[in-house]
Every structure is written in C-alpha cells, then in structure tokens.
Amino acid sequence: MTTVKTLLGLPGLRLRPRAGTDLLDRPVTRIYVTELSDPGRYLSAGELVLSGLLWWHEPGDAEPFVAALARAGAAALAASGADSGGIPDDVVDACVRHRIPLLEVPADLSFSVITEQVVLALAAASESARKRLQAAAEAPVETLLERASAELALPCWVLSGLGRVVAGTAPLPMPPEEAVRRYAASEPGPLTVLPVEGRHAVPWLIAVGGALSTAQTELAEELAGLVGVTRARSVPRETPVPDEARVVALRTEGSDESRDVLRELLPGALLLESTGDTSYAATALPPSATELSTVEPLLRASRILCGVSDPAPREEARDTARHALAVAARRRGRVVVVPAGEVAGHELLLAGAPDGLRAALRRRVLGPLLDYDAEQHTDLVHTVRVFLECSGSPTRAAKALHVHVNTLRYRIGRASELLGADLTEFADQLDVYLALRASEDRPG
Known part of the structure; x- marks a missing residue:
C-alpha cells in the first residue's frame, strides 16, 4: 500500500x-x-x-x-x-x-x-498487493476479505444476491438487500459493487466501502475472482439437525437450480435429497415467500415452488413437505410457498395421488353428473360443490347460490339420483367432495 x-x-x-x-x-x-x-x-x-x-x-x-x-x-x-x-x-x-x-x-x-x-x-504497490492477495488464494473467504481490506484501506464484504451478508470486515452501512438492489439497477451509492466470478444459481457480489482508483478496481476484481474459486471448491457446512425438524421441499420448474437456491436460502441446512429441479433440506427456519420472490428474477426457472412441513420426525416431515409441494404445484403464481399447517388434511392426501388416479376418481364418482351438465347446459357440479362446502346445509347453500331453498333441495335431489349417492350422508358427501377437489385444474 x-x-x-x-x-x-x-x-x-x-x-x-x-x-x-x-x-x-x-x-x-x-x-x-x-x-x-x-x-x-x-x-x-x-x-x-x-x-x-x-x-x-x-x-x-x-x-x-x-x-x-x-x-x-x-x-x-x-x-x-x-x-x-x-x-x-x-x-x-x-x-x-x-x-x-x-x-x-x-x-x-x-x-x-x-x-x-x-x-x-x-x-508497483498494486502489483505487490495483488501478489499478496494471490498468496492467500487457498484461504477462506473471511481471510481473503481481511487481506483485501488491508490492501485497499477500505472495508470489504461478500453479499449474496438474495441480500445476505456472507462475510465482511465491518458492519455494512446499509441493508444488504438495498446494496444488491442498487447494483442490479446500476444506481450510484456509497459502495463499489462487483460481481463474483462463477456460475451459480444465486450470484455473489463483492462490495467495497468507497470509490476505487483504477489500481484498486483491479485489486477488487482479483478478489472477486479468488472468492469465486473459493466458493466453487467449498463444501457447505451443514448444521446438525435433530431427528425432529421441519423439512423444506423446493422445486425450480424448468431448471436444475433447486440445490443451489436451497443452500443459499438456508445456509447450514442439512440437505436430504436433490434430484435437479427438486431438493429437500431439514432446517429450523424455513424460507419465506418474500425471500423466494427476491431470488426469482435471478433464476432460469419458470416458477419456484416450495412445500414446508411442520416439525416432525424427519421421514414423516419429508413426506409432508413433498405433499405440500404437490399442493403448491397445483396453485397459480410464479412463486408459491405452501406450509403444511395451512393445508387441509384431505388436500395433503390428494396431493400425493398421481394425476392418473385423480382423473380416474373424478370420472368414476362424478362422471354422470359431468355428462348431465354437458348435455343439459346446467351446472349441478357447482351446486353440489357449494352445498358440501356449506356443510350440507340447504339454507346456507341456497343463500350462497342466490336461489330459493326449495330450488336448492330439488337440485341436490337430482344430483343424488345421477350420482347414485345420498348427499345427505357423510360417507357419500366425503367421496363426492374428494372427487371434486381431485378434479381441480392445474395452474396455467
């Protein structure tokens, strides 16, 4: 220096x-x-x-x-x-x-x-500084930042593209997500921000606490390259997770980025399984929809879907997260997060059913009613759905449909005849309701 x-x-x-x-x-x-x-x-x-x-x-x-x-x-x-x-x-x-x-x-x-x-x-000082920094090429990110900060006489940080401080030599003078936003929008600010080299689903950035000369910029670029190499060869340290924990199931539709995204969102989480577009991890604190919405523009994925279990024994939690993920897949939106605790039990059960089985259930239970609606241009399927969602109450269902209660009773009677079921009996109500839920369309 x-x-x-x-x-x-x-x-x-x-x-x-x-x-x-x-x-x-x-x-x-x-x-x-x-x-x-x-x-x-x-x-x-x-x-x-x-x-x-x-x-x-x-x-x-x-x-x-x-x-x-x-x-x-x-x-x-x-x-x-x-x-x-x-x-x-x-x-x-x-x-x-x-x-x-x-x-x-x-x-x-x-x-x-x-x-x-x-x-x-x-x-000459710049070349010496680069050589000294290169001599620490095998060191952890924290050590690289300390060396670079000493050479630049400025504080340095590594930021995740999600707005997380990966490492730093001083407190960041602004919220990390604000620093990332300014960089993405090419807005000037008190920090000089450079991209870290490497191909990852979620990029990292080098931030330096001030304006840089040409020589300092070259040194910061050297730092970015070394941090990229360190990131590529490092194995994330997984925090021990108890046998009973939450499991997060994450899918990046149309890409194989799920593993990288999970590890960036949940540093230290225990990765349980990864198959390209879908990965599972056990963690104490699951990601939020806000965090996923932040990362979504950075990815190649067409949608990001996430299912989160309640705390449970690990295998049970993994199955629950898998079914919650299936529920997420049937909902609309580019970013969908479904905590299992917000999903009714029958939805979790149906989520685990293959599409072929769901279609067969729909046709077997609702076939005559669907055919009748198509031929007569009626909507008895909707009437039955509202009736069951009103707990089988003719009065409440009639009010919801804006029809007279006698009209409602007639329609339910006709639907019962077509279905060969008694829609006033709980067992029959359950079969028909599950068939109705199983026939829900996938999001477009």
Whole structure:
C-alpha cells in the first residue's frame, strides 16, 4: 500500500512535510493536478492533490480549497509556492485546521516528474498487493476479505444476491438487500459493487466501502475472482439437525437450480435429497415467500415452488413437505410457498395421488353428473360443490347460490339420483367432495 510517507521516500522528489506529520500513514490511491479554487466536485478519496497554488491571491483563499480536499477525503496536498515566495501561511494554517497533510514541492521540481514517480509507485504497490492477495488464494473467504481490506484501506464484504451478508470486515452501512438492489439497477451509492466470478444459481457480489482508483478496481476484481474459486471448491457446512425438524421441499420448474437456491436460502441446512429441479433440506427456519420472490428474477426457472412441513420426525416431515409441494404445484403464481399447517388434511392426501388416479376418481364418482351438465347446459357440479362446502346445509347453500331453498333441495335431489349417492350422508358427501377437489385444474 502506498502512503503519504511512501512519497516522502521516493528518490529525487525531495518533498518536505509542512503540516499533518501525524497523518502520513494515509493511503494514496491516485494523483490529481489542479489549479481550481474549489476542486471539490472533481476529487476522490485517497488522492494526492498537486497544485502550484495559482488560485491563491490573498489570505482567506486557502479555506475553500483545503475544505474541499477534506470533504473529499484527499490523502494529502503537495504544493509549490515558487511564484509567491513559498507556501503562504494561510495554506499551512488551513491544512492544519482541516487535518490535511501538506507536502512542499521544491521550486525546481517539475510536476510531470512527481506524477511519473507517484504513478510508478502506485503501480508497483498494486502489483505487490495483488501478489499478496494471490498468496492467500487457498484461504477462506473471511481471510481473503481481511487481506483485501488491508490492501485497499477500505472495508470489504461478500453479499449474496438474495441480500445476505456472507462475510465482511465491518458492519455494512446499509441493508444488504438495498446494496444488491442498487447494483442490479446500476444506481450510484456509497459502495463499489462487483460481481463474483462463477456460475451459480444465486450470484455473489463483492462490495467495497468507497470509490476505487483504477489500481484498486483491479485489486477488487482479483478478489472477486479468488472468492469465486473459493466458493466453487467449498463444501457447505451443514448444521446438525435433530431427528425432529421441519423439512423444506423446493422445486425450480424448468431448471436444475433447486440445490443451489436451497443452500443459499438456508445456509447450514442439512440437505436430504436433490434430484435437479427438486431438493429437500431439514432446517429450523424455513424460507419465506418474500425471500423466494427476491431470488426469482435471478433464476432460469419458470416458477419456484416450495412445500414446508411442520416439525416432525424427519421421514414423516419429508413426506409432508413433498405433499405440500404437490399442493403448491397445483396453485397459480410464479412463486408459491405452501406450509403444511395451512393445508387441509384431505388436500395433503390428494396431493400425493398421481394425476392418473385423480382423473380416474373424478370420472368414476362424478362422471354422470359431468355428462348431465354437458348435455343439459346446467351446472349441478357447482351446486353440489357449494352445498358440501356449506356443510350440507340447504339454507346456507341456497343463500350462497342466490336461489330459493326449495330450488336448492330439488337440485341436490337430482344430483343424488345421477350420482347414485345420498348427499345427505357423510360417507357419500366425503367421496363426492374428494372427487371434486381431485378434479381441480392445474395452474396455467
């Protein structure tokens, strides 16, 4: 890392500190030459500002200039005062007041020589930093971030595309999901964000706490590559899960991303089974619909479906999650999450039935009623459905259908004749209701 103190040791420059001698450890990231009286809009953090003080005419002129350097986080001011007989006290006082290191440039030294020497020093430091970072290539992500942060003199983080902090060297100055959103929308912000290399269902990002010079950007890109390699070769550490736990079943329709998505959503979860588009994991805390909606635009999958069991012995929980996933598959929407606790028992049972069996049940139980509706252009199937959902109450069903109760009784009697069942008997009601639920259409 190149610091202000490093510049004092460069051969031939003969720079002399005039203020801020206790601040010489500040990192220098680039050099900027200016004669503007207020260069604030053009400055970046870590810059060595080089000026011949042509903007200074009288006491008071230094205040806005040096204040702009301080606001921008400039590393130091290197100034030559040859035309005015040396650096004015006004400039020295302003640098002391704003805590900006001030280096005096010899009158016979060309700015081009200073620029060349500083650029070479920065390039050499950048190459050394890259080599030091590469030497830690086999280290965990946390170690890579610590090394990079020390070289950049800025905090660093690895963020998941889902808005999770994977690792970091300091508290993130904003919610991680906001940092990811800004990156995706190409919005400027206080962080510099770069993609981590690698092909994963859920991408990772490198975030650095500030604007970067060209050399710093190259180092951050090196970090992104190393983190990508580390991620690719690492085996997720699974947290021990008790025999009784929740099981999450996740399906990414049209892609084989389910395993990666589950591991990203539930770090540490115990992966039980994975068959490409569908994976199962035991976990203490299942994913939310919001989390899945966040990741959905990042995936190739046409839909994301999720079934979640209640806490139960693992094998029982896996079967329950599988059936809850089947219920999710029959619902509409690009992201569907079905907790088993929100699904009626008969729905879980039907969810496990193959499509062929469901169709056979529909035809065997409801066939005559379906044929009658088709021939007579009636809707007795709907009438029966409402009647059963009103717990077999003619009064409630008639009110729901906006018909007279006698009309309702007639229709139910006719439906009973066609079905060969007594729709006032619980067993027959159960058979017909299951057949009605089994005939529900899949989502389009």
